[in-house]
Amino acid sequence: MKNLQRGTDLPQVLFTLMFILVMIAACLWVVQPFILGFTWACMVVIATWPLMLKLQKLLWGRRSLAVFAMTILLLLLFIFPIALLVSSLIDNSAPLIAWISKGHVELPELLWLQEVPYFGDKLYHSYHTLVAGGGAAIMAKVQPYLGRTTGFFVSQAGHFGRFFIHLAVMLLFSVLLYWRGERVAYGIRHFACRMGGRRGDAAVLLAGQAIRSVALGVVVTALVQAVLGGVGLAVAGVPYATLLTVVIFMCCLVQIGPLLVLIPAIIWLYYSGDTTWGTVLIVWSCVVATLDNVLRPMLIRMGADLPIILILSGVIGGLVAFGMIGLFIGPVVLAVSYRLVTVWIHEVPEPSLDASQVIEALNDHDE
Template identity: 50%
Template structure:
């Protein structure tokens, strides 16, 4: 009678010990978890590119890793540093500009605006209302939010520097993962097989495909839209084009789109009387704003053989639940859950003629 009790006690103590070790390990690694998650997502998404680069560099993994790390620094660190510096440097200028806008006048809307299908008349009427009443009511509405944003920028200038350090840590971990990617992949797939056999291995592979699909669909589309939108701002002479491009990129990642930045820029050009460039930027805004409807679904479906609605739900839900990194975590969680449910139901799916 004592043997079963002893076995239960031993099992319970083993579980408690393992749980304590996991908790202690996560506690120790807490400063690196964010960078590790980001680096894993980046490496998984760009792994085929790194392998192709390695083949072109005489099979040298070290050279391919150095090139990929350099590209990550250019793509992540340099734009982030420029954006943070621009925000901190121009915060006072923006604060001084707002009071002067109260006395500004807005020209009448162009005649062709009312002829735009569906929304032309409404846009023309709204513009005409702003022309008659001025922009003081609009400034009064946004003033509390602008003040809050400027206070937040000033108070978080130091923490923004920590974000730069976090990105450098992410790039360093990504370099390690590029060098030892196969070994890390074998460890993850071995752990998954230990948990769920061949099905667990399939889930890991599908999770990697989901990460690549999201990276291709969301990030590449955001880069294309923000780059094209930034070029439009620069060519049309809109001030703070670099800062607005960074904001546009974040809006595209958050699935808001570039219109939130480009539309006010178009209004500013018309307000300053530069109607020619305002019209050019308006047409360019319509082109750039509609790119995601074509480019994003095609890239996501090409990268991951999963329902498109599942991917979008994971992107939006993950963004709200986990922040920016949730863009990748959300679709991976839903993809794993979908795959496990599909395997668990298996042959229990009813036939089409039974529905």
């Protein structure tokens, strides 16, 4: 009899591959509503896992009590403040956008410049010379873009219902991950070992370090600076303090710092004649602005050091791609990729610094 067995059955391989791809696409389609919430929950749980273990030791080794305590902490310190900030942003931004779009934005007189000793009069006259020479025309051209830019950021936060659903899903998955965190981590590491051996396992561990670095070193620092800056604005009597707190939080996430919001607030206080609170806010702004130099290094030691340009790109790209949740997910995705690529590159020896020796060795090899 003839051997009917073939070396390679190409149709079988193609149909098998098509079936696998269809199953993967179907699974992604089913879990698509939960992907962002699950990703966010993973970030939160990985960043706060050591805290949960400490609480478990304090609560007589009971995992259920530790999970309940972490759920309360997430509600009080994370979900409620974010929901309140987004809600306040939506409520307070509508009149602000209308005010900017209708042409009510005018350059201030800055009469208080005349009271500055030594060079105040010179600054005052130079400023009004600039305004008279085209400042109003510049403001008229810039004003439509101010309204569009403000409207874009508000529209990203305007999907409050969807955002709140993601928060609820995140809380649910966080509870499940806290409850079975070791088993889930072991399953992910096992899958990584099946895919890439020891390198796959190391990749998962490095990803965890990068997530903790972003969550603790960047997000927590930005949140602390935003809260302290918002308290200073509210105490000083600056209007729209809650809305400005959200802006401070975004500025701190992209590593710009809180002074972009606090300095105009100080100028407004002096412009309105409240010099006492303006001086107090100057001192408080110095404290808030320098806080990241102390707090961020302490927190980032728990993870991996990351370039600022990476965080900036992740925040802006994540905001455009995913909306408000992208402020947290974007930097994490880039940080994990950066850490994995960095480790992969350093698996080989570094090139020689002397280029002439490299070229000479190449020429000798060709001969």
